[in-house]
Amino acid sequence: MPERSTSDANDTALLAAIVDTAGSVILGLRPDGRIFSWNRAAEQLYQTPRSEALGLDYVDTFIAPEHRAFVKADIQEVLAGKRTLNFEDDSILPDGGRRTLIWNVTRVLGLDGTPQGIVAIGQDITERKEAEERFRVVFEHAQDGLLVSDHTGVIDCNPAALCMLGLTDKAQLLGKRPAMFSPATQPDGQASDQKSRALGAVTLTQGAHTFDWVHQRPDGTEVPVEVSVRHAKINGRRVSVVAWRDQTRRLELERERAVVQERLDLAQKMEAVGQLAGGVAHDFNNLLAAIRNAVQLAMDELPSNTEARADLEVAMQTAERAAGLTRQLLAFSRQQPRTASVVDLAALVRDLMGLLRTSMPASVSIRLSAESLDARVLADRSQLEQVILNLVLNARDSMPAGGQITLTVWVDHFRQLVMFSVTDTGTGMDEGTRVRIFEPFFTTKPMGSGTGLGLSVVYGVVTQAGGTIRVDSEPGRGTTMRVSLPLVRPDVTSPEQPIPPMDGHHKRALLLVDDEAAVRTTTRRLLERNGWQVLEASNGEEALGLFAQHRDLLSLVLTDVRMPVVDGVELARRVRDEIPDFPVVFFSGYDELEQHDVAEVSNVPLLAKPFSSADLLNVLRQALSLE
Numbered sequence: 001m002p003e004r005s006t007s008d009a010n011d012t013a014l015l016a017a018i019v020d021t022a023g024s025v026i027l028g029l030r031p032d033g034r035i036f037s038w039n040r041a042a043e044q045l046y047q048t049p050r051s052e053a054l055g056l057d058y059v060d061t062f063i064a065p066e067h068r069a070f071v072k073a074d075i076q077e078v079l080a081g082k083r084t085l086n087f088e089d090d091s092i093l094p095d096g097g098r099r100t101l102i103w104n105v106t107r108v109l110g111l112d113g114t115p116q117g118i119v120a121i122g123q124d125i126t127e128r129k130e131a132e133e134r135f136r137v138v139f140e141h142a143q144d145g146l147l148v149s150d151h152t153g154v155i156d157c158n159p160a161a162l163c164m165l166g167l168t169d170k171a172q173l174l175g176k177r178p179a180m181f182s183p184a185t186q187p188d189g190q191a192s193d194q195k196s197r198a199l200g201a202v203t204l205t206q207g208a209h210t211f212d213w214v215h216q217r218p219d220g221t222e223v224p225v226e227v228s229v230r231h232a233k234i235n236g237r238r239v240s241v242v243a244w245r246d247q248t249r250r251l252e253l254e255r256e257r258a259v260v261q262e263r264l265d266l267a268q269k270m271e272a273v274g275q276l277a278g279g280v281a282h283d284f285n286n287l288l289a290a291i292r293n294a295v296q297l298a299m300d301e302l303p304s305n306t307e308a309r310a311d312l313e314v315a316m317q318t319a320e321r322a323a324g325l326t327r328q329l330l331a332f333s334r335q336q337p338r339t340a341s342v343v344d345l346a347a348l349v350r351d352l353m354g355l356l357r358t359s360m361p362a363s364v365s366i367r368l369s370a371e372s373l374d375a376r377v378l379a380d381r382s383q384l385e386q387v388i389l390n391l392v393l394n395a396r397d398s399m400p401a402g403g404q405i406t407l408t409v410w411v412d413h414f415r416q417l418v419m420f421s422v423t424d425t426g427t428g429m430d431e432g433t434r435v436r437i438f439e440p441f442f443t444t445k446p447m448g449s450g451t452g453l454g455l456s457v458v459y460g461v462v463t464q465a466g467g468t469i470r471v472d473s474e475p476g477r478g479t480t481m482r483v484s485l486p487l488v489r490p491d492v493t494s495p496e497q498p499i500p501p502m503d504g505h506h507k508r509a510l511l512l513v514d515d516e517a518a519v520r521t522t523t524r525r526l527l528e529r530n531g532w533q534v535l536e537a538s539n540g541e542e543a544l545g546l547f548a549q550h551r552d553l554l555s556l557v558l559t560d561v562r563m564p565v566v567d568g569v570e571l572a573r574r575v576r577d578e579i580p581d582f583p584v585v586f587f588s589g590y591d592e593l594e595q596h597d598v599a600e601v602s603n604v605p606l607l608a609k610p611f612s613s614a615d616l617l618n619v620l621r622q623a624l625s626l627e
Contacts, residue, residue: 019037019039020039020040021039021040022039022041022121023041024041024121024122025039025041025042025045025101025120025121025122025124026039026041026042026119026120026121027039027042027058027119027120027122028108028117028118028119029058029075029117029118030116030117031115031116033057033058033059033072033075034055034056034057034058035054035055035056035057035058036055036117037119038053038054045091045099045124046062046091046093046094047093047094047095048094059071059072059075062091062092062093063089063090063091063092064089064090064092064098066090067089067090074087074105075105075118078105078106078107078118079107079115081107084104084105085103085104085105086102086103086104086105087102087105088100088101088103088125088129089101089103098126099124099126100124100125100126100129101122101123101124101125102122102123102125103121104120104121104122105118105119105120105121106118107119139158140158140159142158142160143160143246144160144243144244144245144246145157145158145160145161145162145163145164145165145225145244145245145246146158146161146241146242146243146244147161147173147178147241147242147243147244148234148239148240148241148242149177149178149240149242150237150239150240151238152175153174153175153176153177154173154174154175154176154177154178155174155175155239156170156174157170157173157174161173161244164215164223164225164244164246165181165215165217165223166217166218166219166221167218177196178196178215178242179192179193179196179197181215181216181217182213182214182215182216183214183222186213186214199211199229200229203230203240204231207230207231208228208230208231209228209229210226210227210228210229211226211227212224212225212226212227213225213226213227215244223246223248224246224247224248224251225244225245225246225247226244226245227242227243227244228242228243228245229241229242229243283589284322284589285323285588285589285608285609285610286516286519286609287518288319288322288323288609288610289516289519289522289523289587289610289611290516290518290519290521290522291315291319291610292316292319292323292610292611292612293519293522293523293525293526293610293613294518294522295312295315295316295319296526296612296613297522297525297526297529298312299312299313299316300529319610323610340378340379340380340465341379341380342376342377342378342488343376343377343378343379343384344374344375344376345375345376345377345384345418345420345485346370346373346375346409347375348381348384348385348388349368349370349388349407349409349420350368350370352385352389353368355389356388356389359389359392359393359396360396360405361396361402363399363401363402363403364399364402364403364404364405365403365404365405366392366404366405366406367405367406367407368406368407368408369406369407369408369409370407370409373409373410373411374411375410375411375418375487376418376487376490377418377465377467377485377486377487377488378465378466378486379461379465379485380461383461383465384465386458386461387462387483388407388420390455390458391422391458391481391483392405392407392422394455394481395422395423395424395426395479395481396424398424398426398427398428398478398479399424399425399426399427403424403425403426403478404424404425405422405423405424406421406423406424407420407421407422408420408421408423411487412484412487413487415484416486416487417484417485417487418484418485418486418487419482419483420482420483420484420485421480421481421482421483422480422481423478423479423480423481424478424479424480425478426478427475427476427478428473428474428475428476428477428478428479429473429474429479430475434471434473437455437471438456438458438459438469439456458483462483462485465485466485466486467483467484467485468483468484469481469482469483469484470482470484508531508533508555509532509533509534509535509550509554509555510527510532510533510534510535510554510555510556510557510558510620511535511537511543511546511547511550511554511556511557511558512524512527512534512535512536512537512558512559513536513537513538513539513540513542513543513557513558513559513560513563513568513571514538514559514560514563514587515538515539515563516560517538519560519609520536520538523558523616524536526613526616530613530617533553535550535554539563539564539565539566540559540563540565540566540567540568540571541565541566543557543559543566543571544566544571544575547575547578548578551578551579555583555624556583556584556585556620556623556624557571557572557582557583557585558584558585558587558620559585559586559587560586560587560588561586561587561588561606562588568588569586569601572584572586572601572604573601576601581603583623583624584601584604584623585604585605585606585607585619585620586604586605586606586607587606587608587609587611588606588607588608588609589608589609603623604623605619605622605623607619
């Protein structure tokens with residue numbers, strides 16, 4: 001019997017030592033809530049020694065006020081025989097700090113089976129709770145959609161995920177597969193359900209996977225997302241952690257970049273075409289200059305009433321039309337100087353009708369209403385031609401099945417305006433299109449069928465001329481473009497400088513420089529026929545040698561601008577170095593770039609090829625008057 005008592009005492013001491021040295025808080029409470037047991041962990045956590053803690057009301061002393069009622073109720077339920085409870089509460093420390101503990105609570109029964117109190121074992125989970133709260137804040141406020149799912153479907157998600165899917169309550173998503181909120185097929189044509197399962201298998205094999213996906217909201221709106229999936233385990237259960245990043249803005253930016261790149265490519269292509277057109281026009285003008293000069297020489301040899309002269313006059317008119325084509329090429333390449341002159345718009349439209357009719361398919365008819373009236377405007381003639389052509393071709397393209405185009409020119413004397421309209425019976429346009437048609441690069445034509453520049457060029461030309469353009473259109477009712485330009489008074493004429501007559505004291509000898517032999521020969525003959533003595537050179541270097549030998553004889557240098565070895569601008573500089581202000585005339589295929597070049601040499605007129613003999617003689621007189 002004594003041996004047994006000693007053993008029991010040892011066991012009791014050992015148990016007390018275990019309780020006292022345990023890492024968990026262990027405390028005993030009597031049915032009235034007062035402390036009867038308090039281990040070292042409790043002393044350390046609550047900063048209260050056992051001697052002070054024993055007998056205190058635990059709940060009123062150490063539990064946060066907002067939790068006291070719940071803790072007391074839980075204690076009473078345990079005393080009444082309810083199963084062991086695991087619950088959390090916040091404890092208040094003497095220094096004002098707060099700690100969160102999770103408790104395992106069990107009642108203690110006496111020998112007679114009556115409740116003697118409870119034993120509570122607590123674990124300090126403050127750091128874990130703070131980490132969970134930080135994670136929850138990040139989870140709830142992340143802009144990316146975040147989900148956790150298992151084999152049953154979604155088990156948790158954040159507000160961003162709901163927002164992306166157009167949902168308002170987690171219950172709408174929990175327990176469902178995300179692929180259910182998708183269109184029937186993905187952009188690559190695969191069925192969404194089939195593709196989702198295939199991607200899930202890849203993720204299961206690799207442990208993590210990132211791919212693009214398109215979800216669909218209940219209203220049918222599609223939401224492109226980048227999906228990142230990673231497998232993990234929670235309490236031994238395999239789950240998938242999913243992040244969705246909305247790609248709507250990225251795709252919009254990519255589309256905008258693609259449009260900008262397309263416009264850049266188009267601009268570069270048009271610049272290349274423009275340079276090619278300018279170069280072709282420049283060379284073609286050289287040929288036209290020789291042809292026109294030769295025809296002029298032949299015409300001068302024939303009486304005015306002969307059939308041969310009539311034939312040559314047709315050839316001259318054809319050369320003039322060809323020169324008009326090169327002006328259009330130069331205007332397209334923006335290498336033609338813009339010069340305002342008084343233009344009769346009605347006469348201009350009438351002159352273009354032949355060209356416009358040849359540009360129409362058989363299914364489109366074109367009609368003109370422009371009486372013989374004084375519809376005078378101050379503008380660049382070639383640019384006005386471009387305006388008319390662009391408006392008519394735009395009207396033609398709006399009638400793929402055919403129709404009628406009506407051109408009308410009239411004068412509003414009350415408002416002092418010249419009015420020009422182009423009306424078609426085409427498809428018309430809605431308001432959204434109408435307000436954008438003058439935007440550069442905006443087009444309703446299929447890819448590759450239009451540049452979107454025609455009407456923006458029209459707008460620029462009209463506004464630069466001081467005019468306005470208005471569009472009236474409705475879907476299915478055709479379109480009318482109305483251009484208004486300021487009317488020019490009859491006493492206003494094109495600005496021209498008077499050309500003084502040739503003075504008798506001038507020497508009539510000049511140096512003609514051009515690398516095109518045909519241009520040199522025909523120009524020399526025109527000059528000789530008009531009393532000039534001419535020395536010829538095929539390039540600037542040869543011309544400098546001739547100038548050095550005959551400088552006392554020469555009164556003027558007539559030179560092409562673009563030539564091999566020494567070009568015309570360099571030739572003019574070196575001649576002026578020898579004799580300041582020596583008369584020089586440039587003649588060229590009318591290239592705006594050359595206008596910039598020749599501006600470096602002062603008082604040098606520029607004559608455009610092809611030219612008439614009258615134009616040639618006038619510019620020579622002008623150059624000599626500047627001497």
